[in-house]
Amino acid sequence: MPLHTADALVLRTYKLAEADRIVVFLTRDRGKKRGVAPAARRPRSRFSGALEPLTEVRVAYFEKEQRELVSLNYAEPVRSPLGTPNPEALAYSAYFAELIDAVAADADADERLYRLGTATLEAITEGGPVLPLARYFECWLLRLQGVYPPDVTCAECGAALAAGEGAFLAMDGHGFVCRRCHGAQGTDDRYLSARALAFVREARRVGPQDAAGLGASDDVLRELEVAHRALLGVHLDRPLKSTRVVQALGRPSR
Ligand SMILES: [Zn+2]
Structure with a gap:
């Protein structure tokens, strides 16, 4: 089962089972992926602070052939919309992430869309x-x-x-x-x-x-x-x- 590491943008998450989360994320090199973040809803989870929509992360994940869901090993935040001095911007970061999710293709790299997301995140954290x-x-x-x-x-x-x-x-x-x-x-x-x-x-x-x-x-x-x-x-x-x-x-x- 190969381990991939990638730069990625978190697009959205939802609950799975007792304590896990499904994370939809856009990788720079391999397009949009869905993965399980085990125990992400437990306190002091290794994913804490990394799963807010539009967070830029460094991720590692295992991918099995023929399996739609990958398994996230870690996600380390590189830049987070939580760093914005402007509280309105947080709602917008969810909006931007949802728009990217709506247009991004599964497993099809789109470098320009990825760059639009990261550059927008950067502008958000600058607080304009x-x-x-x-x-x-x-x-x-x-x-x-x-x-x-x-x-x-x-x-x-x-x-x-x-x-x-x-x-x-x-x-x-x-x-x-x-x-x-x-x-x-x-x-x-x-x-x-x-x-x-x-x-x-x-x-x-x-x-x-x-x-x-x-x-x-x-x-x-x-x-x-x-x-x-x-x-x-x-x-x-x-x-x-x-x-x-x-x-x-x-x-x-x-
Ligand atoms: Zn005319």
């Missing part, structure tokens, strides 16, 4: 504002899945979306459309202003720790939240559990 980071993370997650709509031309008429103008997210999420094509029939709740589109474009060029530096206002972040929620609804199989928590937190305080 979490709302721009959340919108940034969604941009990248959707982009890495190849489903973030192109923001250069209108998906209906093909006209260039001018830099100073906003656009509307099409109902099926396949593209952004210009005001003319959007016409009178649609609602305005999927409107991304020129500033929101600028955030989407700029997010490509910077790391997550610079998301707050893109200078998005509360209104812009709200527009992005609505559009991203719609896109995630189109592209994910099931609704996310953590969405309700972060939505409640996401109301900008005025």
Whole structure:
């Protein structure tokens, strides 16, 4: 039974039997795995402090052929969202981990998705504002899945979306459309202003720790939240559990 060691991100855990936990984790080199962490729910477990969602860990696990569940030998935290000075960020780290879990393929390494997770965790522990980071993370997650709509031309008429103008997210999420094509029939709740589109474009060029530096206002972040929620609804199989928590937190305080 071969022992593997790996860098990994904890995505979620659930209870198993008397005192164990199942841990879903994304390894850098071999994709998503599910493993048993024996006695993880006992006090002074060797896994304590290592299984919070989005914790970056060094793991060792045994894997048997034809067995879906691996057996975790140890998990040592390298960086933990518990280290954040911002209490709201903990709810978001669960949200980010759940999104990664929703898109990550089993046993299929995805270095870019892994790096998005670790870089986002790093930004969380640095303690910057979490709302721009959340919108940034969604941009990248959707982009890495190849489903973030192109923001250069209108998906209906093909006209260039001018830099100073906003656009509307099409109902099926396949593209952004210009005001003319959007016409009178649609609602305005999927409107991304020129500033929101600028955030989407700029997010490509910077790391997550610079998301707050893109200078998005509360209104812009709200527009992005609505559009991203719609896109995630189109592209994910099931609704996310953590969405309700972060939505409640996401109301900008005025
Ligand atoms: Zn158009």
